[in-house]
Amino acid sequence: MIARSSSVLLRAGELPGRPVVTLGGERVAEVKDVVFDIDAGRVEGFTLNNPGLFSRSRHDALPWPAVHALGPDAVMIADESAFVAADSLAPKRERRSGNVLADQVLTDTGTELGTVVDVVLEVRGGEAEVIGYEIVAGENLPNAGRPVLIPVPAALAVSGEKLIVPASATEFVSDDLAGFGAAVADFRAKLEGSPTR
Amino acid sequence: MRFSEAHHRQVVATSTATKLGRVEGFVVAPGPARVIALRLGGTPGGNSLVSYGDLKAFGTDAVTVHDESPLRPPLDDEEKRRAGKDHDILGKPALLETGELVGTVEDVEFDPADGTVRAVVTSSVELPGAALVGVGSYAAVFTAGD
Numbered sequence: 001m002i003a004r005s006s007s008v009l010l011r012a013g014e015l016p017g018r019p020v021v022t023l024g025g026e027r028v029a030e031v032k033d034v035v036f037d038i039d040a041g042r043v044e045g046f047t048l049n050n051p052g053l054f055s056r057s058r059h060d061a062l063p064w065p066a067v068h069a070l071g072p073d074a075v076m077i078a079d080e081s082a083f084v085a086a087d088s089l090a091p092k093r094e095r096r097s098g099n100v101l102a103d104q105v106l107t108d109t110g111t112e113l114g115t116v117v118d119v120v121l122e123v124r125g126g127e128a129e130v131i132g133y134e135i136v137a138g139e140n141l142p143n144a145g146r147p148v149l150i151p152v153p154a155a156l157a158v159s160g161e162k163l164i165v166p167a168s169a170t171e172f173v174s175d176d177l178a179g180f181g182a183a184v185a186d187f188r189a190k191l192e193g194s195p196t197r
Numbered sequence: 198m199r200f201s202e203a204h205h206r207q208v209v210a211t212s213t214a215t216k217l218g219r220v221e222g223f224v225v226a227p228g229p230a231r232v233i234a235l236r237l238g239g240t241p242g243g244n245s246l247v248s249y250g251d252l253k254a255f256g257t258d259a260v261t262v263h264d265e266s267p268l269r270p271p272l273d274d275e276e277k278r279r280a281g282k283d284h285d286i287l288g289k290p291a292l293l294e295t296g297e298l299v300g301t302v303e304d305v306e307f308d309p310a311d312g313t314v315r316a317v318v319t320s321s322v323e324l325p326g327a328a329l330v331g332v333g334s335y336a337a338v339f340t341a342g343d
Contacts, residue, residue: 002294002295002341019335021292021296021333021335021336021338022331022333022338023294023330023331023338024330024331024332024333024338025289025292025331025332025333025334025335025336025337025338026333026334026335027333027334027335027336068294069294069295069296070296071293071295071296071297072296072297072298073292073296073297073298074292074296074298074336075296076292076294076295076296076338
């Protein structure tokens with residue numbers, strides 16, 4: 001992946017349908033689904049559809065290390081040699097972006113926070129890390145019924161259909177992506193015991 | 198000189214002083230960015246490609262060749278693909294290698310002496326010819342640069 005010092009935050013739900021384009025200027029596929037390694041908290045790769053309106057699933061997939069760049073308008077690859085067989089993209093525990101929609105977020109002190117509707121990724125320095133979730137806030141949060149962003153630690157705990165976050169995450173809930181990067185940084189600094197900004 | 202000016206320019210054989218056709222399209226390749234062939238229209242016999250190196254001159258009023266012998270069909274499937282109308286750089290989305298769309302290619306500035314692409318003019322920014330990485334049926338791809 002080309003080196004970028006700046007980081008980009010995006011919702012994984014924006015990615016299905018994004019064109020996969022070679023450096024030679026050919027659109028060879030579209031993103032179908034984002035495959036996560038939930039334990040590692042990062043993107044493993046993408047499953048693919050053929051491009052176009054009546055797109056069909058392909059039997060190959062794009063592993064994250066073969067991604068040249070993930071941009072707002074295209075996922076760039078060097079050429080089609082980037083693709084692998086779809087079943088070789090098999091991290092130890094996987095969540096597809098479709099499945100994530102069913103998960104509940106629970107604090108480690110046993111409070112239900114809400115239902116996951118999307119996953120927030122940070123793309124920086126060649127990595128696509130899960131840094132938070134967009135949830136529909138449950139009754140235990142101030143914005144009940146509204147979508148909010150909640151940060152997650154680098155090491156994520158998953159128990160069945162429930163994602164477990166430290167209770168302190170509730171102090172860093174955000175309304176939108178603009179301030180969320182800073183909220184995640186502050187949250188993780190607090191977890192490590194270092195002073196927040 | 199720009200593609201927009203040179204489009205439809207007549208192509209003339211100097212040995213016979215006859216018009217062979219007109220410029221319909223420019224086949225652009227990267228590494229280094231240059232026009233490698235012209236696609237002609239209105240040619241007798243249907244052979245529509247001329248390699249840029251086979252031109253005598255690309256002038257402001259006419260493109261000249263010695264005679265019609267350089268007119269040819271595509272050499273292979275690869276060239277047929279690259280020289281097709283759907284690969285024309287004009288009108289293509291201009292995509293950076295970072296996956297960001299910066300505009301649509303509206304014109305190309307080239308050196309008529311050898312076909313070198315000096316700059317690609319998009320709807321938002323002008324990109325140096327050296328930034329061109331690839332021209333395909335979907336987009337023209339450029340390095341992001343600094």
